[in-house]
Amino acid sequence: MSANLTLVAVVGVLFAAGVYLLLERSLTRVLVGVILIGNGVNTLFLVASGPAGRAPIVGLNDVDDMSDPLPQALVLTAIVITLGVTAFLLAMAYRAWQLHEHDDVQDDVEDALIRRRAERDEASSSYDDSAGGTMDEEGTDDASEAASRADLAASAGPEGEAR
Amino acid sequence: MNATALVPLPVVLPLFGAGLAFALGRSARAQRVVSLVVLALMVIIAAVLVYRADTDGPQVMEVGGWDAPLGISLVADRLSALMLLVSAIVALSVLVYSLGQGVVEYGPDTPLSVFHPTFLVLVAGVANAFLSGDLFNLYVGFEILLAASYVLLTLGGTGERIRAGTTYVVVSLVSSIIFLTAIALTYAATGSVGLAHLAGRLDELPDGISLLLQLMLLTAFAIKAAVFPLSAWLPDSYPTAPAPVTAVFAGLLTKVGVYAIIRTQTLLFPDSALSDLLLWAALLTMLIGILGAVAQSDIKRMLSFTLVSHIGYMVFGVALASDAGLSGAIYYVVHHIVIQTNLFLVAGLIERRGGSTSLERLGGLARLSPVLAVLFFVPAMNLAGIPPFSGFLGKLGLMQAGVDNGSPLAYALVVGSVVTSLLTLYAMAKAWNRAFWQAPNPVGPRETTDMHRKPVRTDSPEPAGRVAAVAMRGALAGPAAALLAVGLAMTVFAGPLFALTDRAASDLRERTPYIEAVLPGGAP
Numbered sequence A: 001m002s003a004n005l006t007l008v009a010v011v012g013v014l015f016a017a018g019v020y021l022l023l024e025r026s027l028t029r030v031l032v033g034v035i036l037i038g039n040g041v042n043t044l045f046l047v048a049s050g051p052a053g054r055a056p057i058v059g060l061n062d063v064d065d066m067s068d069p070l071p072q073a074l075v076l077t078a079i080v081i082t083l084g085v086t087a088f089l090l091a092m093a094y095r096a097w098q099l100h101e102h103d104d105v106q107d108d109v110e111d112a113l114i115r116r117r118a119e120r121d122e123a124s125s126s127y128d129d130s131a132g133g134t135m136d137e138e139g140t141d142d143a144s145e146a147a148s149r150a151d152l153a154a155s156a157g158p159e160g161e162a163r
Numbered sequence B: 001m002n003a004t005a006l007v008p009l010p011v012v013l014p015l016f017g018a019g020l021a022f023a024l025g026r027s028a029r030a031q032r033v034v035s036l037v038v039l040a041l042m043v044i045i046a047a048v049l050v051y052r053a054d055t056d057g058p059q060v061m062e063v064g065g066w067d068a069p070l071g072i073s074l075v076a077d078r079l080s081a082l083m084l085l086v087s088a089i090v091a092l093s094v095l096v097y098s099l100g101q102g103v104v105e106y107g108p109d110t111p112l113s114v115f116h117p118t119f120l121v122l123v124a125g126v127a128n129a130f131l132s133g134d135l136f137n138l139y140v141g142f143e144i145l146l147a148a149s150y151v152l153l154t155l156g157g158t159g160e161r162i163r164a165g166t167t168y169v170v171v172s173l174v175s176s177i178i179f180l181t182a183i184a185l186t187y188a189a190t191g192s193v194g195l196a197h198l199a200g201r202l203d204e205l206p207d208g209i210s211l212l213l214q215l216m217l218l219t220a221f222a223i224k225a226a227v228f229p230l231s232a233w234l235p236d237s238y239p240t241a242p243a244p245v246t247a248v249f250a251g252l253l254t255k256v257g258v259y260a261i262i263r264t265q266t267l268l269f270p271d272s273a274l275s276d277l278l279l280w281a282a283l284l285t286m287l288i289g290i291l292g293a294v295a296q297s298d299i300k301r302m303l304s305f306t307l308v309s310h311i312g313y314m315v316f317g318v319a320l321a322s323d324a325g326l327s328g329a330i331y332y333v334v335h336h337i338v339i340q341t342n343l344f345l346v347a348g349l350i351e352r353r354g355g356s357t358s359l360e361r362l363g364g365l366a367r368l369s370p371v372l373a374v375l376f377f378v379p380a381m382n383l384a385g386i387p388p389f390s391g392f393l394g395k396l397g398l399m400q401a402g403v404d405n406g407s408p409l410a411y412a413l414v415v416g417s418v419v420t421s422l423l424t425l426y427a428m429a430k431a432w433n434r435a436f437w438q439a440p441n442p443v444g445p446r447e448t449t450d451m452h453r454k455p456v457r458t459d460s461p462e463p464a465g466r467v468a469a470v471a472m473r474g475a476l477a478g479p480a481a482a483l484l485a486v487g488l489a490m491t492v493f494a495g496p497l498f499a500l501t502d503r504a505a506s507d508l509r510e511r512t513p514y515i516e517a518v519l520p521g522g523a524p
Helices: A007-021 A026-048 A069-099 A109-119 A147-153 B011-022 B027-054 B078-105 B112-133 B133-152 B157-188 B196-205 B208-223 B231-238 B243-267 B275-295 B297-318 B324-352 B370-382 B390-405 B410-439 B464-491 B493-508 B511-519
Strands: B061-062 B072-076
Touching: A007 A026, A007 B157, A026 A069, A069 B133, A069 B157, A109 B208, A147 B133, A147 B370, B011 B027, B011 B112, B011 B324, B011 B493, B027 B061, B027 B072, B027 B078, B027 B112, B027 B493, B061 B511, B072 B112, B072 B511, B078 B231, B078 B243, B078 B324, B078 B464, B078 B493, B112 B243, B133 B157, B133 B243, B157 B196, B157 B208, B157 B511, B196 B208, B196 B243, B196 B511, B208 B243, B231 B243, B231 B297, B231 B493, B243 B297, B243 B324, B275 B297, B275 B410, B297 B410, B297 B464, B324 B370, B324 B390, B324 B493, B370 B390, B370 B410, B370 B464, B390 B410, B390 B464, B410 B493, B464 B493, B493 B511
Parallel strands: none
Antiparallel strands: B061 B072
């Protein structure tokens, strides 16, 4: 099977750029990344379909000259799905902007709570402090349990946990 | 009677119902009737399909009239039909539950008209994924159910749900992209996307290429099924959704991933080079998931972690790739769909009754509501695998399969699954003790300093009469009780059910019933 090298290179570039953007914090950039990778996959389907040929319409062209119709059908479906998902992500990014004035992907509140507790040594009473606490660079203040909870609840507002 | 005509109905009916429910968006009552009728019909159809698939072999429908390698085929064999039946039952129970809860949860901040159509689309996507006979249709099924799940997870668009939704949507998108890329590569390598067709053609490929395809498919499905290294998204995104939504997600969505793993592993890659990798993944999923659950102080989050943990049991059965292992895995999937959904529904009831799901806020619920205590206790013990229950039977089957396998890694998994069961028991007992048994919390259960979520308003916006209130409570507790009964029935009818899963497993191992049903003339 012969593959079109230009198309393969295009697929590679689209994927690389898309993955880079997916790793960003901002939802809008993630969205652009998704669109790029989506188009990369669609191009990959064209590569998979083999050499280009005439339109696959029976009676109009000779069967031997036709390009493979199945990947085209699959790509059409994939494009529609990408469109729908993109619209949804866009709406979500906009809603996040409305609520928080930014559209960053936020950390989980409960994770942050557990992390803080680990820093404050609250999780385990048998924890040996002399063995070298590795996790209390920040949370060394000896606030009471109630105070720390209230503090957390306040800081876990719309801004989410500090990143 | 020809049952093949029934095969596409589980996909078509909910989609049609979704459209109808949208058109009837102004009338909540009409929407309820449509959803209830559609899902009740689905249960009946799925039951017929299980019977036909068991007696007459796989039921195949060529959609569009083109024969198999060219056209799209929908296949209901023993495994898909069984999964379809369980998911239809679960979906119906969750719908009834959400009707009971409806006025409160979906009242002011979310338009009622969105929930029913989206829920039906979700069910259609799940059915499509179970029935599809080719990889691309499977992808479409996944996308249908994912799109619906995005909407359900972010219902109302509150800050917390948008936050959880972002993680969920991005992770799901990544897995979809990997899946779609795998399909493109598979098509490039073999020139087909039909599962039955691929079964023959993948064997002829060089080992390296088929290994790559297997890895990519496995990665995509493992993200959806929340197998360990790819499971971190789940406990963050599920607990924030409304209780019925979390319940149906926990029951169905991850299991669709597990189903896809079972289907592709057995049909496409029967002599898997990756079974050791899968066994390791299963072990780590079990242990790390349950350790996460033990650390949680919130019931919903704890249940999300046990969900991850118990996916490990299913992967264990699949990785063993023996008749007994697969049979155990299928039984466990069926058991787990029912039990996990049940537990999340009860968690929703606890949230309504106690005003929170945080174990530090709850207490004394056993006295306040003895029925609720029983509703939580039985499925919790079932999940932990206490002997008479179905969880015990499923785990026992898997452990026997592991011992039969005899390799050191399989023995390690048997030990790991015992440890996981015990830790599940510990987590469940802790939750039960704290929430139900200990004296009421001095802070009071309705104290609203709980940071996890706003307190649920237990008052109904429209002043309903006493009868309506009782009916509503019945609609909430009824489905939980019904699922509890289904879970118990799986113990009582364990013999026939295990016989059925045994037959399904040997079908999967032989491969020929599926392939011959889809391609009667053999692969061209």
